[in-house]
Amino acid sequence: MGSARIDDSIGSTAREPSPDEREGGDERDVRGATAGDPSTRFAHAVALLASIIDEETATRWDGLTGLQVLFLTRIRRAGHVTRTDLLRGCLTSRAAGSPGLSSLLQRGYLVETWDGAESVLTMGPAGRDVCERVERARAQWVRRAMAADPSGVCGDDLRRSAEVIERLAAAVGDPVGGARQPEPGPR
Numbered sequence: 001m002g003s004a005r006i007d008d009s010i011g012s013t014a015r016e017p018s019p020d021e022r023e024g025g026d027e028r029d030v031r032g033a034t035a036g037d038p039s040t041r042f043a044h045a046v047a048l049l050a051s052i053i054d055e056e057t058a059t060r061w062d063g064l065t066g067l068q069v070l071f072l073t074r075i076r077r078a079g080h081v082t083r084t085d086l087l088r089g090c091l092t093s094r095a096a097g098s099p100g101l102s103s104l105l106q107r108g109y110l111v112e113t114w115d116g117a118e119s120v121l122t123m124g125p126a127g128r129d130v131c132e133r134v135e136r137a138r139a140q141w142v143r144r145a146m147a148a149d150p151s152g153v154c155g156d157d158l159r160r161s162a163e164v165i166e167r168l169a170a171a172v173g174d175p176v177g178g179a180r181q182p183e184p185g186p187r
Helices: 038-061 066-078 083-089 094-106 125-148 155-172
Strands: 004-007 012-015 080-082 110-114 119-123
Touching: 038 125, 066 080, 066 083, 066 094, 066 110, 066 119, 066 125, 080 083, 083 094, 083 119, 094 110, 119 125
Parallel strands: none
Antiparallel strands: 004 012, 080 119, 110 119
């Protein structure tokens, strides 16, 4: 297995590829997940499902840009965030992020207050509304997928899967909002 190293470009720990991986020796399935490694397969499946759902529900974001959607979702998870932390967390410069933030503020998606030292952003009424519409559209997509699945995926299957994902997220902490337990979803 490869050794850990620090990836200075993003400030996170990355894993050095093993000699077999460098030589293309790992077996990958048609979707790119490493065969036999449950953590890789799980991570790939979660990312694949999130990508499909996001693509299917993209029109629910009221014509916002991808960066604006990222801003809203990060602020929604954190509850509040400074401009500096938001831009840093989104890997975006102030010059690139300011126009999108200004538009979100003008349209009521976000609210800006000052804590004495810097700007703090929270969700505004329009931001909460669009996020709730997107969540409903995502849930509707899952219900349609369940109905179309011939194996009979049921609500208990989804509940168990969601609990695993929530526990994993809580185990490492939320990079936006700090270590916290995720809010339980509807049962």
